Amino acid sequence: MTLSIHSPLLRRVAVVALVFGGLTACQKNDASAQVAGKLNDAAQAAGQKLDQAASYVGQQVDATKDTAQQNLESASAPSITIDPAALASTAQANLQGAASATNAQLGKAAALTGQGLETAGRKLQEWSAQSSASSASVSASSSASSDSSDAQKQMDK
Numbered sequence: 001m002t003l004s005i006h007s008p009l010l011r012r013v014a015v016v017a018l019v020f021g022g023l024t025a026c027q028k029n030d031a032s033a034q035v036a037g038k039l040n041d042a043a044q045a046a047g048q049k050l051d052q053a054a055s056y057v058g059q060q061v062d063a064t065k066d067t068a069q070q071n072l073e074s075a076s077a078p079s080i081t082i083d084p085a086a087l088a089s090t091a092q093a094n095l096q097g098a099a100s101a102t103n104a105q106l107g108k109a110a111a112l113t114g115q116g117l118e119t120a121g122r123k124l125q126e127w128s129a130q131s132s133a134s135s136a137s138v139s140a141s142s143s144a145s146s147d148s149s150d151a152q153k154q155m156d157k
Helices: 002-025 031-074 084-154
Strands: none
Touching: 002 031, 002 084, 031 084
């Protein structure tokens, strides 16, 4: 059960880390810094959700442990019989509930991260389009001025 929880988590964390690394390397102006900031915010939100999920799982484990401890202490009384199957069933149900809640939190964190990445992608595309348009207008402007200076030289001859 541990591997089914951690494998998607590790993949999600690795994807976020790769995206952050790529965006950090590309920070050349305010637009990309804003995108990186939004991604950082999304990553922090995802981290908080993961922390909440881990805290919830820890609480569930502690509660199960406390329940088991109480059951063991009360089992020392001769009038009480311990049903190992019931204890195992309760523990399994508690762990499944914790795993389900963790999975839901991870899904929410992944959705938030995905939304942040989608927004960042759109902003980068807009920035790229604006940069391309700006470069094209500067190129056209310099080409036109060199043509007019060539025409002036021809007239001077």
